[in-house]
Amino acid sequence: MLSSFFTISLKPVTRPIFLYLLLLAVCTGGTTGELKAADNKALAADRKKVDSLNQLAFDQKRFDVAQALNNLFNAENLAIAGNYQKGLATTLFYEAGIYHQNGYDKKALATYYKSKLIFESLKDTLNMAIVNKEIATSLYASGQSGEAIQLYDESLTVFTKLKDQRQIANINNSLGLVQLDQRKYDIAEASFNKALALSIEIRHQYGEKKAYYNLGLLEEKRNNFARSEEYYLKSLAIDRLMNDKFGAALNHLQLASIHQQQGRSDASITDAKEAYSSAYVVSAYNLMKNASARVIDVYRQKNDILRASEWQDSLVNVLNMQIANEKEYALNFIEVIKNQNAKNTNAEKDLEKQKQVQKEQLLIITVGTFILIIVAVLAVLALVNYQRQRFFGKELKQKNEIIEKNSASLDQLNKEISHQNLLLEEDNKTKNKLLSIISHDLRTPLVNTKGVLNLVNQGMVPPEEADRLLQLLETQYLGTTSLLDNLLFWIKGQMDGKEDDKVKVGLHQLIKVLEEEHRMPLMKKKITLRNLVDRDLAIVTEKEMMRIVCRNLISNAVKFTNENGTIDITSRLGDDHCLYLAVKDNGIGMTKEAIEKVNAKQYYNTTGTSYEKGSGFGLMLCRDLISKAGGELIVESEPGKGSTFTIRMPLS
Template sequence: MKGKVLCIYIAILLLCTPFVFSKSQDQQLSPTELDALNRNAFEGVHRNMSLALSKLVEAEKLCAQAKYQKGLAENYLYQGEIYNQRGYLKRALTYFNKVLQISKLTNDSYNQARATEFISSLERKNGHYKNAEDLLKGSINVFVKLNKDRDIAAAKLHLAKIQTEQKDFKNAITNLQSSYSLSQKLNLKNVQQRYFYERAEIFAKQNHQDSAIAYYHKSLKIDTAINDRYGKTLSYLGLGKIYLQTNQLKKSSQYANAAQLTADSLGMQPMVEEAIEVLLNIATKQNDLAAITHLQQRLLQIVRETNKIDRTDAAQFFEVLRQQQERQLTIQSEFSGMKKLSETKTIILICVLVVMVIFIMLAFSISYNYRRARHYAAELSNKNNLIQEHAHSVAMLNQKIIGQNDILEEDNQLKSKLLSVISHDLRHPLTNTKSILDLIHLKLVSHEEAEALFSQLESQYARAVSLLDNLLYWIKSQVHGGTIEKSDNNLRELVDNLIEEQKLTLQKKNISVDNNLDKELEWHAERELLRIIFRNLLTNAIKFTHLNGNIQFLSEIKNGNMCISVKDNGVGMKEEIVQKLCLESQHYTVRGTANEQGSGLGLMLIKDLIKKVGGNLQIESIYGTGSTFTVNFVLAEEEVFADQLPA
């Protein structure tokens, strides 16, 4: 169908072309005639946009022939506005920029301001309200300097429209009132009508129905006086919607019907649709099933007609675009060969028409079946999409339920773990501490025994504090929705600090610690989380390392992962113990080489924490030789060491 309409339009356009060209070849038009040609072409835009654009393309050529720069700028301004109305915003912007370039070369500040005003309209449509407002204010300043009151009034209406869309009603009303004052001074009825209409729209958005109704009636009064049927349709629609909101259904129906009839007489199908939608809402409130059915059928018919018109108009418009682009590419060559072109145009036109007739006949036979197949395919696709959406919604709901069950199960397991640790590992040191204090207080031990008990008390205190830190941080890590503050942490520096904290324990067992981590190694995570992980790994290594033993911190890159290992030469573990420790829920503890006690919570905690930061814990051990605990995490690009980059 599109191909058929496209061909028909090309034929019509080419038939009209020779007459316009013949006039341009006979003589060059004066600036006054060129200005009139531009204005007349643009005034027909509401009747036939494609024909108006075609005439403007011809006028552009004549202006270029006559080297009339001001007329060329005005022509580009009109063409850009047509593209703007059609929705081709980027192409419209190209033409407005051409106007700016020409106007700057000719020092035409008036057309510069007009182009800027149109560019502001594009910015508003793109949602760039601040930029649109700034551009429009610049244009208004130029119009004020040039005393262009008509342009000032129109521009302030546009500015109020931008501010209304931003819900800046106060400034919008100020600009509307300023525009209205100018319209009264110049007797601009159309501007006065737009002022009342825009005020009514603002009151409607603010839910001031009575004020909105009053201003719609004022707008309607001017529309009737100047016989502006388009404006009357807008006012009728506004009144119909307002009365519908206030449940005055009879009045709403009267104005909606009036809007429908007026819009239908103008051929404004979108406004007819709006009016029918208002009537449909009225019928719905009245439970008038017959009216609802009739209106829905009417609305469906209008949609079909509108789609058909849009397709036809789009095909015509695309052809005009193609013609205009071709002429822009050949305009320079046409100046030198205009006479020869006029002699051969008839022959070329006949050949083109013959080809087009053949093409139309072929396209007509194909288009009908193609449209039917496309319609059925679209219906099938819509139904399939609806089924898929429902299936996806059900799947998502099931997934959420499963996730909630998993969270509840984790919470139950966490509660059991905490009760076990608190009831045994935390309570026992506190009870033992009380017993020691009682012995000392009752003076049942000697001074030397008291010193030994104080040393034991200090060790129990350190273990209890470490256990409490682990317990509190584990609880924090398990609570959903907690805030995590991440930062870049130098791991070598962090490990050095942990070694210093364990200095007393290391001296008691005469254990040496080698920090061989790279100086530039950093991990972007919460610092306290990293301290908990590596402090537990270090204290675990100290616990199971013999007197005069050695612990090493090592780092290397494997398969794009950073591996940080804590290696000791302690007692090591059997394979079955390693397998128990690898289980996330396994709670396991034994005494250390110096009979140190532990809760088993530390290893469970660090496994959870490493998992939360996207890493994993790997355990390797040889019984009687030692153990290696390795933390693996994904290496970001910025964490690659300088000395490991390729030369």
């Protein structure tokens, strides 16, 4: 019966749904095909534009680096958006070349490696070898000759296999320079001659003139100036054919150097001036500077001070032009990079949004199709089970609410238990410390007092020694009294609801009384205590609390100040309507770790400059009392220079 019911119920519904899905598939298929064709056309146009921008940037980089870099960044964005990997790798390769050209060697190397990784993924062996060659050049420039030679050899193997004669000639020129730098003159000569022969054979003028120039450098190293001059002149002739002013300037400079070493001053000056003129055309300021320096040096050798001075002025002008040009260049370069970073960020966001939209659209179509089918099949079952699910859902919701409430209560209870445990641990620590202080720091002075009094009463010590011992007892009595006051006042402060009345306290008089209390230890260590507190200054607070705090700080200063030291107690009113009372000494000071312990309200105890002992309780009590009064204890100290303890208290 149930199966026949479903058959009867679903038939009239299923037929139109299947027809709708079939129609949807046909329409979607047709639309998708049209969209793909349009997308492919747009992608082809974008790839063509990427290649065009790359070529334009390559042509621009010699005379407008900023514009070249800007075009490369635009090409990079287009390549990323269109997933054009080869175009992106080429763009990164050209970008790295510009970074290397402008001295950003680390960024250049990183960008070269990015380009190399993409070419590797595309299995583009030729371009991988070209990138390796440029990486080798960068490594050689940074002094990594071994790695550079290895990469050159790898690239040479690839170019030989692919029979790329032009790149083989370029590699031999580069390898020869590394070998020349390593003073392997015969090996370098063989590399340069290979490059020369290949360049002549395939009419590669750039490789030919570079080979002649490199051979000139080699013969100059060997002090064979005649051969060196011959090679430079051949290289110069090709530079003139190619209208390469930069190369011509380099050759003229080397000729000027040779002529000067040969004592041919006039020829050296002529070549140096030619180098200057060629370099000026292409704004090659370093070459202009070197040419000027060469002219000046030769004129000085000839004792022609007037002309040397004229060229000295020319050199200054070149340096000024170079500085101005480099400044403008750097600003433009940085501006382009900043703009690109912003564009990259926006492009990444846009790309992410587009991907997200595409995913959502695909998901909607897929889910929509399945939903239509599932809804058609499950509609009847959903209707039958609706009331039942509603009942169970309501019951489940109520139970979940009860569980959540119980869970929240349990969490709160656990937090309270953890907090109580922490408080109990702190109370146990405090109890143990109090027992230690009472059993040792209070009991020991009483035992000492009894022993000294017995000795004095029985006449077992001379009168002078008895006087000294009694003075010692008086000092010990002061410390014991101070400790007992601290303990009693701290215990009183821990009892809820116990608080003294606040009265007007004259601070100058309070410090004066405390100074008298500390008269014996001050006299013993010959310490000068200067009460510089304003005589009219008063504050409304708990008097006993203020006395305990000030006494502890003064006692602490006496304890850690050397003999003949100084303690200054000063006061001031701050702009924040607070009183600042400072106890400053020139004693031994405190380390950072000690200050951190004091600020963390931890027990900190150490012996004084005359081996005075303490309980380590005073500073903790001071910070606690000041904090309860709404104030703050500020500690400033430097080992060997003294400490300053400042009480900051609100006036009202």
